[in-house]
Amino acid sequence: MNQVTSRTLREMKEKGEKFTSLTVYDYSFAALVDSAGIDVALVGDSLGMVIQGHQSTLPVTLDEMIYHTSCVANGVDRALLVADLPFGAYQVSPEEAYESSVELIKFGGAHMVKLEGGGAMVEVVDFLSERGIHVCAHLGLTPQYVHQLGGYRVQGREEEEAKQLIEGALALEKAGAGLLVLEAVPSGLAAQITSGLSIPTLGIGAGGETDGQVLVLHDLLGIYPDNTPRFAKNFMTGADSVEGAIKAYIKAVKSGLFPAPEHSFD
Numbered sequence: 001m002n003q004v005t006s007r008t009l010r011e012m013k014e015k016g017e018k019f020t021s022l023t024v025y026d027y028s029f030a031a032l033v034d035s036a037g038i039d040v041a042l043v044g045d046s047l048g049m050v051i052q053g054h055q056s057t058l059p060v061t062l063d064e065m066i067y068h069t070s071c072v073a074n075g076v077d078r079a080l081l082v083a084d085l086p087f088g089a090y091q092v093s094p095e096e097a098y099e100s101s102v103e104l105i106k107f108g109g110a111h112m113v114k115l116e117g118g119g120a121m122v123e124v125v126d127f128l129s130e131r132g133i134h135v136c137a138h139l140g141l142t143p144q145y146v147h148q149l150g151g152y153r154v155q156g157r158e159e160e161e162a163k164q165l166i167e168g169a170l171a172l173e174k175a176g177a178g179l180l181v182l183e184a185v186p187s188g189l190a191a192q193i194t195s196g197l198s199i200p201t202l203g204i205g206a207g208g209e210t211d212g213q214v215l216v217l218h219d220l221l222g223i224y225p226d227n228t229p230r231f232a233k234n235f236m237t238g239a240d241s242v243e244g245a246i247k248a249y250i251k252a253v254k255s256g257l258f259p260a261p262e263h264s265f266d
């Protein structure tokens with residue numbers, strides 16, 4: 001079984017082949033997600049909400065991210081393993097981001113680290129990339145900025161905001177990011193950003209034109225008890241097992257059936 005790397009994802013982008021990602025937080029689900037054929041296993045700081053029951057991702061600590069990443073690393077053979085740098089573990093300086101990333105890689109087993117934001121993060125991505133750390137950037141609805149954004153809202157609907165997102169994406173690519181998550185942005189804008197980059201984009205609530213799709217595992221399973229975003233879909237409906245639901249998600253993404261217009265924003 002060939003290990004998925006960011007090079008694999010880039011080749012898939014070039015061929016117009018969609019790739020798939022799910023968040024995952026423990027060993028058993030990691031093994032299941034991996035054997036079902038998910039390309040990118042994301043240990044998201046969404047664990048603060050779906051695992052720990054907080055109202056946001058802000059309370060998650062670096063130690064918790066390392067713990068969950070190491071559990072997932074034990075179950076993953078094929079997928080690219082991406083882990084979130086949590087709020088407060090990378091914003092002070094590129095050096096702080098480097099130290100936190102090293103811990104996620106050394107003790108968690110992550111292949112790539114993810115951080116949120118453009119602007120000041122461009123310098124951080126450059127610093128990390130220059131030192132051999134593979135970075136996934138995250139633009140649009142960046143949950144670590146929830147208070148500044150005024151809630152979990154679609155981003156890039158205004159012309160100025162859209163322009164900032166396009167410029168941010170190009171700057172992050174130039175700085176060395178290998179993958180870009182686009183969350184809750186209008187489909188047309190996500191398509192424009194995707195076609196303007198040579199690195200792959202991974203969309204959630206960003207329409208069907210991004211190079212890959214990511215979903216929060218608990219949304220796919222339909223088990224999160226609080227509000228679920230409009231862009232999520234419960235794939236357990238009609239499936240006879242968890243593995244069946246994951247495979248249905250993969251099939252729907254690869255065939256262009258997910259996300260449908262009702263999971264996207266215009």
Ligand code: KIV
Nearest residue numbers: 023044045046181214
């Ligand atoms: O934390 C997370 O799960 C994420 C995804 C929603 C992209 O960042």
